[in-house]
Amino acid sequence: MTKLFCILDGHSTPFSVVVSPDDTVDDLKKAIKKEKEPEFDYIPADKLNLWHVSIVIGDDEDEKTITLSEHPDAKKLHATSEISEVFGSAPAKKTIHVIVQRPSQGSSAGTSSQVNSK
Structure with missing residues (x-):
């Protein structure tokens, strides 16, 4: 099994997921969605954009906000790629290892219809 550390774009708290080396990036998306329940309940796994990065985190950098825009060398991961290949x-x-980008608000990501009721 392979442990990968991921972070949501614009966040500062990494989280880990465990996948098999033979799994695909699509399987990784599903593992991330499950790890981020209930926050990702209304986001289909296939709508997540995953970016391969290598951001070394020192002991004093636990709370540093990570954004995709700060890492132009990030490579978009394709659903059919195997974990061991990447x-x-x-x-x-x-x-x-991975920056997770949520789908844009305008996409049909199955967003919930939450309405502010004041």
Whole structure:
């Protein structure tokens, strides 16, 4: 099994998911959606955009906000790619491997119809 550290675009708290090296990026999206329940309940897994990065996190950098725009070298991950092809057999420790980008508000992401009632 492979442990990958992910972070939501614009957030400062990384989280881990465990996937098989034979799994695909599509499986990784599903694992991320499950890990982020209930926050991602209304976002279909296939609408998540995942970006491969290698951001080393020092012990004093736990609360640093990470944004995709700060990492122009990030590579978009394709649903059919295998985890072992993208991350190798042993991803680096103390490193964020994936930036998770939610679908834009305008897309048909299955967003909930939450209405402000005042």
